[in-house]
Amino acid sequence: MLERLRRRLASDPRVALAVDGPNVLRDEFDVDIDDLRAAAERYGTLAVTRLYLDEHATPGLIQAAEAHGFEVVVTSGDVDVRLAIDATTLVAEGAIDVLVVASRDTDFKPLLEVAAREGVRTVAIAPGEHGRSDALRNAAHEAFVLGDGPDS
Numbered sequence: 001m002l003e004r005l006r007r008r009l010a011s012d013p014r015v016a017l018a019v020d021g022p023n024v025l026r027d028e029f030d031v032d033i034d035d036l037r038a039a040a041e042r043y044g045t046l047a048v049t050r051l052y053l054d055e056h057a058t059p060g061l062i063q064a065a066e067a068h069g070f071e072v073v074v075t076s077g078d079v080d081v082r083l084a085i086d087a088t089t090l091v092a093e094g095a096i097d098v099l100v101v102a103s104r105d106t107d108f109k110p111l112l113e114v115a116a117r118e119g120v121r122t123v124a125i126a127p128g129e130h131g132r133s134d135a136l137r138n139a140a141h142e143a144f145v146l147g148d149g150p151d152s
Contacts, residue, residue: 013044013097018087020103021053029127033068040100052083080107091115106135
């Protein structure tokens with residue numbers, strides 16, 4: 001944990017961006033994935049940039065995300081579970097210094113709490129004001145609505 005803290009305080013923290021596709025990429029939010037990426041890059045170097053989708057994702061969405069530098073993870077199971085397990089693994093392995101989760105789903109509150117306990121800085125990005133989760137906002141070190149975030 002001490003090494004993580006040293007790394008986080010260094011000038012180039014390793015950042016993981018995990019995007020809950022089904023809860024963020026909805027018509028009512030009109031989210032641009034480049035904006036998500038730019039928001040996460042404010043915290044350091046992107047070491048992991050993942051968009052999690054379910055089996056109903058269109059090939060066009062997958063291709064567009066990949067073209068914008070996202071690793072796309074498509075699961076036939078629960079997107080939330082896969083994202084949480086992957087992010088917890090990154091935290092446990094010491095692979096990241098900052099975890100940025102884009103979602104409106106309160107299911108990620110335990111993930112943010114565990115990451116914080118392990119010395120990883122946590123950030124919650126809401127896709128829109130009416131998509132903001134108070135539970136995620138309160139669990140994260142920092143939280144904002146996309147477009148209203150730091151340096152927006």
